[in-house]
Amino acid sequence: NAGVTQTPKFQVLKTGQSMTLQCAQDMNHNSMYWYRQDPGMGLRLIYYSASEGTTDKGEVPNGYNVSRLNKREFSLRLESAAPSQTSVYFCATQGYSNQPQHFGDGTRLSIL
């Protein structure tokens, strides 16, 4: 009954370090998304995957890469972390177009 699982929940990095955020779902949803949410602001779309084998850029893709490993898993990689990437990262999934997104609990990432 997990839904959408994000790991880790918290992480502190130094500038220039790399990091992969993991997202796994058991919803059997085709679409998966990565968002970032800065304090007091809305969610901004980083990358999304409409189905297994496809990925597309969102609103703020610079500095990130993604991998849709299979239908269940969608990872987000920061190759060289920068302080501007300090944020809370949410993974979400969606089934049919009229269904809401299901969100993970978020990863709180701080880059010093």
Added chain:
Amino acid sequence: AQKITQTQPGMFVQEKEAVTLDCTYDTSDPSYGLFWYKQPSSGEMIFLIYQGSYDQQNATEGRYSLNFQKARKSANLVISASQLGDSAMYFCAMRETNTGGFKTIFGAGTRLFVKA
């Protein structure tokens, strides 16, 4: 280009009164869906209501209703009989179905404060 705008950073409402949260959008996709989510201080995203672009009637879910004006490209959320527990951030989101490849973006949000 796909765009969502929420122009009210913060709103105050008296308990038991109704409040309208504004949302306007822009898209060239004739098929799209509009969603409202609530985010309490605990951080989880809670789905409230959905409106499809081809739906003829405004969506309603309990105390939530969506005032959908397609020609004006607006999808305002109306909360009736506000409760203290309604204090939270509220986000409008849009999903393009055809041209957007299921791309879903969010507005900047409106923080609602309910006063006792």
